[in-house]
Amino acid sequence: MQLLQQLQINDPFFEQKKIALISLYDVIDPELFVNIMDLGLVYGISFSKDQKILVTMTLSTPHCPLGEAIQAGVQNRILQDFPDYQVETQIVWDPVWSLDDVSEEGRKLLGMPPKM
Amino acid sequence: MAGINIGKAPANKAVLPFYGAAAVFFILLAVTLLFHSDLLLGGYFNFRLLSIVHLTVVGWLTMLIFGAGYQLLPVICERDLYSELLAFLSFWLLLTGIVLLGGGFWYTPVLAGRFPLWGLLGGLLIFIASGCFVLNVGWTSRICKSYNIQKTFILTAACWLSATTLAGFLLAWNLRYPYIIHKNHLELLKLHVHMGLAGWFLQLIIGVSAKLIPMFLLGKSNKTYLLRNAYILINAGMLLFLIDGYFFSVTARALLYLLIVIAGIGHWLLYLRDVYKNRIKRPIDVTLQFSGLSFVNLMAALVFLTLLLTGSPLGNGHIAYGILAILGWISALGLGMTFKTLPFIVWNGHYKHLNGKGKIPLPKELYRQWLVNVQWWLFVIALYALLAGVLWGSPWVTKIALIFLTGTSLSYGLNVLIVLKHKTNFIHATSTTAPNK
Numbered sequence: 222m223q224l225l226q227q228l229q230i231n232d233p234f235f236e237q238k239k240i241a242l243i244s245l246y247d248v249i250d251p252e253l254f255v256n257i258m259d260l261g262l263v264y265g266i267s268f269s270k271d272q273k274i275l276v277t278m279t280l281s282t283p284h285c286p287l288g289e290a291i292q293a294g295v296q297n298r299i300l301q302d303f304p305d306y307q308v309e310t311q312i313v314w315d316p317v318w319s320l321d322d323v324s325e326e327g328r329k330l331l332g333m334p335p336k337m
Numbered sequence: 338m339a340g341i342n343i344g345k346a347p348a349n350k351a352v353l354p355f356y357g358a359a360a361v362f363f364i365l366l367a368v369t370l371l372f373h374s375d376l377l378l379g380g381y382f383n384f385r386l387l388s389i390v391h392l393t394v395v396g397w398l399t400m401l402i403f404g405a406g407y408q409l410l411p412v413i414c415e416r417d418l419y420s421e422l423l424a425f426l427s428f429w430l431l432l433t434g435i436v437l438l439g440g441g442f443w444y445t446p447v448l449a450g451r452f453p454l455w456g457l458l459g460g461l462l463i464f465i466a467s468g469c470f471v472l473n474v475g476w477t478s479r480i481c482k483s484y485n486i487q488k489t490f491i492l493t494a495a496c497w498l499s500a501t502t503l504a505g506f507l508l509a510w511n512l513r514y515p516y517i518i519h520k521n522h523l524e525l526l527k528l529h530v531h532m533g534l535a536g537w538f539l540q541l542i543i544g545v546s547a548k549l550i551p552m553f554l555l556g557k558s559n560k561t562y563l564l565r566n567a568y569i570l571i572n573a574g575m576l577l578f579l580i581d582g583y584f585f586s587v588t589a590r591a592l593l594y595l596l597i598v599i600a601g602i603g604h605w606l607l608y609l610r611d612v613y614k615n616r617i618k619r620p621i622d623v624t625l626q627f628s629g630l631s632f633v634n635l636m637a638a639l640v641f642l643t644l645l646l647t648g649s650p651l652g653n654g655h656i657a658y659g660i661l662a663i664l665g666w667i668s669a670l671g672l673g674m675t676f677k678t679l680p681f682i683v684w685n686g687h688y689k690h691l692n693g694k695g696k697i698p699l700p701k702e703l704y705r706q707w708l709v710n711v712q713w714w715l716f717v718i719a720l721y722a723l724l725a726g727v728l729w730g731s732p733w734v735t736k737i738a739l740i741f742l743t744g745t746s747l748s749y750g751l752n753v754l755i756v757l758k759h760k761t762n763f764i765h766a767t768s769t770t771a772p773n774k
Binding site: 247248249251252253254281282283284285286287289290291293294295296297298299301320331332333 | 408409411412414415416552553555617681682684685688689690691692693694699700701
């Protein structure tokens with residue numbers, strides 16, 4: 222829930238970002254069977270006035286064979302709620318994803334012990 | 338680092354034929370063995386046994402590894418596969434080659450012990466197929482920006498494969514024209530076999546496992562020096578064994594070279610143990626159980642080899658060693674890893690662009706989990722009963738074991754068929770309401 226909690230109420234796109242980020246809980250990493258939000262793969266989202274959405278994210282493994290599918294999942298899922306927008310994803314490797322990015326719910330789903 | 342190209346998995350047509358053909362060869366070799374179980378109770382230099390061994394190591398295992406390798410190489414090198422066409426070409430060359438070579442060995446006794454020319458052609462085609470694989474691995478890793486030891490293992494393994502297939506071709510040539518190579522054929526056969534086992538299979542498995550097992554277990558290890566040590570020790574041991582064996586003979590000194598290789602394997606296993614200790618995905622599913630079993634069998638095969646080299650009396654020990662290495666170690670790994678790779682490849686083809694649009698199955702739902710469990714028990718029974726049958730020289734135990742092996746191959750083949758014949762199953766989502774529309 223970190224990204225959702227970090228949303229500022231005075232953000233002009235607060236409501237849209239909230240809906241988009243919640244929708245990304247539906248996008249599952251097909252190998253780990255856990256959604257990409259709880260895995261901490263999504264680093265940020267931005268909306269622009271010219272109806273563009275940019276999702277900045279990473280993958281658990283560079284050149285993951287399912288990387289394209291996960292990116293398509295992000296774009297398709299957001300387009301369901303924002304059909305008039307143009308959705309793009311940007312894959313970054315900095316910061317490198319680590320297990321510390323996994324939420325408490327994600328840790329539970331992966332069978333990991335809770336964070337101390 | 339933003340906006341890095343994450344690359345694309347190769348087209349399914351460059352990968353899936355390997356999986357389908359490998360499954361067919363696995364069934365073929367199990368059924369053939371079932372009807373010729375006496376081959377396992379005689380000496381190891383028998384043309385029909387050589388036919389079955391080549392169907393296993395080339396038709397079943399190398400075929401499977403080529404398919405998985407073309408899919409995984411981009412993951413390891415973080416770049417697209419150099420040539421899908423070359424991959425496709427290598428499939429047809431390998432398929433035609435093994436049919437001709439396997440058939441050549443099988444019919445040699447009928448041809449009064451003279452190895453047929455078309456069998457020789459099969460050996461040549463397999464060598465060319467391995468050359469295609471080396472080129473694809475070499476060119477894909479050449480454009481790989483980062484150095485990693487996994488890539489080095491795979492490239493080295495590919496080179497060893499070419500060396501093995503070339504040596505195999507020359508041996509087959511020597512069968513037809515025995516005056517060409519003035520060496521003991523059985524001595525050369527030992528070198529050829531171990532180039533394949535330790536050069537090709539072992540190093541390929543180390544390279545792939547060092548990348549995939551951390552991925553599957555969500556584990557990690559910073560001790561990559563263990564892999565570097567493994568690389569140096571295994572290749573040093575192999576080269577010493579081959580040079581000594583070729584110019585002199587396979588003597589008790591081979592034990593020393595074996596110990597060097599075992600030290601290398603030990604370093605690799607220490608690396609995997611570190612990954613396993615630091616894993617977070619706790620439950621181990623049956624596909625990974627196969628990997629665990631394969632490591633146990635690898636250890637057992639090394640113990641057997643040590644006993645054979647020290648001259649310990651083992652009834653039919655050479656064949657038992659071969660069963661442990663080829664079936665217990667490499668095949669066990671293949672049986673499990675198929676369902677860690679194939680469903681994802683097929684899933685990508687069907688659902689990559691549908692992901693997020695509605696309800697779609699997960700990759701693990703593309704195959705029957707219960708059938709993999711059945712396959713596990715059939716295989717475990719088949720393997721250890723076969724070893725018992727061969728070591729005790731019992732035709733009945735061997736025959737029963739081969740019935741279980743046929744069952745394993747059929748359950749495996751059926752599951753592979755289910756994945757390959759999968760039809761897209763998609764329920765479109767109804768869109769929700771969003772603000773600002």
